[in-house]
Amino acid sequence: MKKILVITLTVLAIMSFKGIDLVGNEFKIVGTVSSDFNGQKVFLAKSINDDVMSKLDSTIVKNGKFTFNGVADKPEQRLIYFEEKLMDGQIAIYAEKGNITINVNAEDIPKSVVGGTLNNNALAKLNVMLIEVGEKEEAFKNEHMDNFSKAKSEGDTETQNRIIQEYSKLTKENNKNYIAFIEENPNSLICAELFPVILKDQDVKAKDLKPIYDKMGPAPKATEMGQKVETYLNQMLANEKAMEATEVGKTAPDFSAATPNGKTLSLNQAKGKVTIIDFWASWCGPCRKENPNVVAMYNELHDKGLNIIGVSLDKDDAKWKGAIEKDNLTWQHISNLQGWDEPIAVQYGVTSIPATVILDKNGVIVARNLRGEELKAKVKELLAE
Incomplete structure (x- = not known):
């Protein structure tokens, strides 16, 4: 518009x-x-x-x-x-x-x-809100942007983070108003257009938004945007449930898939005193860049009880096997070769790679998404227990 x-x-x-x-x-x-x-x-x-x-x-x-x-x-x-x-x-x-x-x-x-008419009246109501939003954001910019730029040039992360947090509060306040508008105007087509704005807040949860969407009338749901929003919210819901099932403190659910030589390997078979589930892919640049650090850690600590099971989000069998060989990844590997539809990634709520899930000797998840020295320190701490 x-x-x-x-x-x-x-x-x-x-x-x-x-x-x-x-x-x-x-x-x-x-x-x-x-x-x-x-x-x-x-x-x-x-x-x-x-x-x-x-x-x-x-x-x-x-x-x-x-x-x-x-x-x-x-x-x-x-x-x-x-x-x-x-x-x-x-x-x-x-x-x-x-x-x-x-x-x-x-x-x-x-x-x-x-x-x-219904949609034009709703549009008029929304613009009252949008004017207020614009005024608040302009006032925020006038008050903070110079300080933010100065803090950035001086490497003052404390000030930067403070301003970011304050802006986040403003965003959440705006989102509450957008949600109230949707609830008050459930049959207006413009309701569906508001969801992408609300979803820009990375802290928003589908479990909170889906009931709001469900209360909308059939007309906004039937629009192209309405259909896209429903699909996206359903995907978010599935991911949130997966994250809850695999959050820190939960026992890691078992899984299995084919190894490069065609055999089937499960998580339970691959566990060590400390186990890292490493989600990666041959096409993932950051993954390949991190691999030398993981190789060095594995070579140093494998004999002390560290095991790694690599779960690849590849689709090409040859490229997957080639990357394992080229990067000297001597630990165990599995993949269903389904890319982002990899069932194990879906099961663990993985939406970006590289991603790691760290298990203790009892198979309990103790950390997620550690890398580099932070990952190594955590592994050493667990091995010492």
């Missing part, structure tokens, strides 16, 4: 507009604008991408008004712009059954106010 519209007090008058009776899926757009616009050509268009619009209809401003009529089988985002004011921006609306009103802000066209 282009620039979001900003609501003003005039929305009260607009939302009380009764219009004329329409039949079927007809819509009528009535715009009110300054008489200075009389004679100007107005276009109804759809966005192809951020730089291209496709014209659908046009009309002329007369006596400070313009009108479009059409049929909408389903609500769709549309743009309205004035030929002589194209560079000043567009007005975003939903073309949908009913009487749609636009009060054009002649001084700032994208700040015009729309209303009259």
Whole structure:
């Protein structure tokens, strides 16, 4: 969507507009604008991408008004712009059954106010919130960005982290407002568009968001974005459950897969006094870069009880075996050769590699995702017990 519209007090008058009776899926757009616009050509268009619009209809401003009529089988985002004011921006609306009103802000066209139908009224409500969000973020930027840049140039990580944490609080506050909007406007298509914004917060949990999504009406769920959000939330839920089942303190669930020579090897068969489950792949640059450190640690500590079982996210059998040989990875390896669909990675909630899961002598998970000296120190500590 282009620039979001900003609501003003005039929305009260607009939302009380009764219009004329329409039949079927007809819509009528009535715009009110300054008489200075009389004679100007107005276009109804759809966005192809951020730089291209496709014209659908046009009309002329007369006596400070313009009108479009059409049929909408389903609500769709549309743009309205004035030929002589194209560079000043567009007005975003939903073309949908009913009487749609636009009060054009002649001084700032994208700040015009729309209303009259379910989705356009919801859009107007949302813009009240978006203005507040924008003002808060601008104030935060003015207050902190210079200090953040200075701290970054001076290597002051304490100040950087403090500012990042404060911004995170602001993001979470905004997300609470977005969620409240979804709950209050469950049938508006724009609800589905808010989920990607909320999901930018890395701390957000699908177990909290999925019930919010489930309460939405069928219309927003049926949109392309609604379908994408549902798929993503379901994937997140599965990953969260996997992470809970394999968090620190839990006994590592067993698994098995084929070794490079075609035999089947399980985790229980590969355990040592200390066991590292190493998720990697031949195509993973950071994994291959880390391998020499792991090789050195394994050569030093294997005789003292360290075992490693490599779980590869490769798809190509030859490349997997070639990387094992080239990097001198002499510990045990398994893979289902299914890439990111590797069942063991899914079972352990692994969404990025390299990833490690460290087990003690009892097969209990004691740490995850340690690398380098930190990993070696933890292994030595466990071996000494």
